[in-house]
Amino acid sequence: MPAPSPVSLDTFHAVIPAGGAGTRLWPLSRASRPKFLLDLDGSGRSLLQQTWDRLADLIPPERIHVVTGAAHAQAIGEQLPELTGLLVEPSPRDSMPAIGLAAAVIGASDPGAIIGSFAADHIIDDQVSFAEAIGQAVAVADTGLITTIGITPVGPSTAFGYIESGDQLTVDGAGSARAVTRFVEKPDATTAAAYVASGVHSWNGGMFVTRTDVLLTHLASLQPGLHAGLATIAGSWHTERRQQVLDEVWPSLTKIAIDHAIAEPVSLQGGMAVVPGAFDWNDVGDYAALHDIGGMSSSDTVWVDAEGLAIADDGTTIAVVGLRDVIVVRTSDALLVTTREHAQRVKEVVSELSSRGRADLV
């Protein structure tokens, strides 16, 4: 039996939705300097740049597209000098309008295109496994299934949604592909442990690969208003009326995540597939996740009977005495002290500061 022929990525476009405030990473992450623009792991590259690097290793820059808000367009342009496909949203409408707009615009220029969406602020280690997963996903997507990359769990996390896989699929170049039975929300600890033991559950990292025509057909059926609005915008994209149409239509679009708009309902119709992603993956969702990946801890911190993550982005010396699993983050204008256990609650600080009118700090 011959080895499966390598899958061509000639029709593959990547879409990077670059949004999200990252409020759980305050005070490093701010509205004006969100998580994806930060070098959180001390690699010398921001999370967005790392996402770009992974994709630029596989496809040419002109097939990598970023969707973002007007506030970040300039910073993204500076971080990604090779970027030509920047789609600027007039306002945040969640991931479905962002990815749908990219699908409509790319599909109009390249009708056979397959797009994959990749968050701008995740860390993936193991480029070989990543490329392997993309190859399989593109092969499956080419058959008309919307394909997600299911991340092989390294533990019973309660912080992520899970993908439940079913029957094996027979697709050339995608020997590990399975149908998706269903998507499940963030589970409790017992359920998470059962998922990991099952062998058929993987983490949902929000990576979807699909033919643009397949995505738009599902969208027309499931979210016809949103589909119509996106079609209107895409129709004017390469005209001088682009901005005017965007400004008129965009605010009326349904604000919804692609998971709810497409992935969940299409999985119930048998239209979703999953291929495994065996790479190390971290969504850097809070300081506990950042602690897990190391990086950026200030090297001159003094720990006395203490342990944790201590970051001083202004270069000052931090001393911690008698605290375990502590998180200390100092910037020139603010300071956070919390614990790994409370890392998810850091967003409450941002809410409180907002309610106090401290726009300078959020």
Added chain:
Amino acid sequence: MPAPSPVSLDTFHAVIPAGGAGTRLWPLSRASRPKFLLDLDGSGRSLLQQTWDRLADLIPPERIHVVTGAAHAQAIGEQLPELTGLLVEPSPRDSMPAIGLAAAVIGASDPGAIIGSFAADHIIDDQVSFAEAIGQAVAVADTGLITTIGITPVGPSTAFGYIESGDQLTVDGAGSARAVTRFVEKPDATTAAAYVASGVHSWNGGMFVTRTDVLLTHLASLQPGLHAGLATIAGSWHTERRQQVLDEVWPSLTKIAIDHAIAEPVSLQGGMAVVPGAFDWNDVGDYAALHDIGGMSSSDTVWVDAEGLAIADDGTTIAVVGLRDVIVVRTSDALLVTTREHAQRVKEVVSELSSRGRADLV
């Protein structure tokens, strides 16, 4: 029965030894900016200035003397413009040489003088009770007893030494005076509780009141070498040889606290008395003590499921999430995070920074 006649303070001089690094209050307290120079309670006056104010309320400025090291002479002069009696030690030799020098110099000019020593870095609330205690102590000291002010305990503290009192004394103007049976070191918690319940134990706040001739006679007997050295220095004090003699003799003086040199042995000879100090007293020995007296907490701190003391002397905003009894202290060049329970161990940070050669931070 007539009321006791008010005691005259006409012969009373106050001596303020201003030393000690205050390493448990790092990073606020530094070698170059020690605890006594800081306004730790947000009163607008440093601890030294508050000590001065308490005494200047009772006696004229020319009878208030400060003993300190050369490094702090200028800062003290700036904080206390009315100070005329500044005694500068060439090097730190603990409290006995400092107070002994003051006694020798003051006694030479004013043979009937009674001196009282008062730490530069404690907080006392209730001036009426303080004045009452001084009045009683001076009356007792005039009879030839070395007299200490025993602070009425407000709880079974293990952070202070205790004074055990014995028979009541009969001294005009000192109706509450008792003999001192003995001084005891910092006790364990059980012992401390027994002391407080006993009614005859008080806290040793290091306040000693004595005739200079009485102190020097005891010193001649108990520490003859130290006495001789101080006599030599005092003999040259008002000559042009002062600095030369100081520099020659001072380094040879025994380094010892007045508690060990005088208070403990003299109490065993029946030569010590105690009068009660019923005022609120705080030695601001660590951040737990500072937390107790309130003051200086940054008002814009965001507490989310958290409680403690948060100080940003650079005015930045602090947020604390999910920690109880936490201590957070931020300066422009350093940051400390600890807990009330570990407040005593902050000095270990200073040791560690010293061993790393970070003279800029200690």
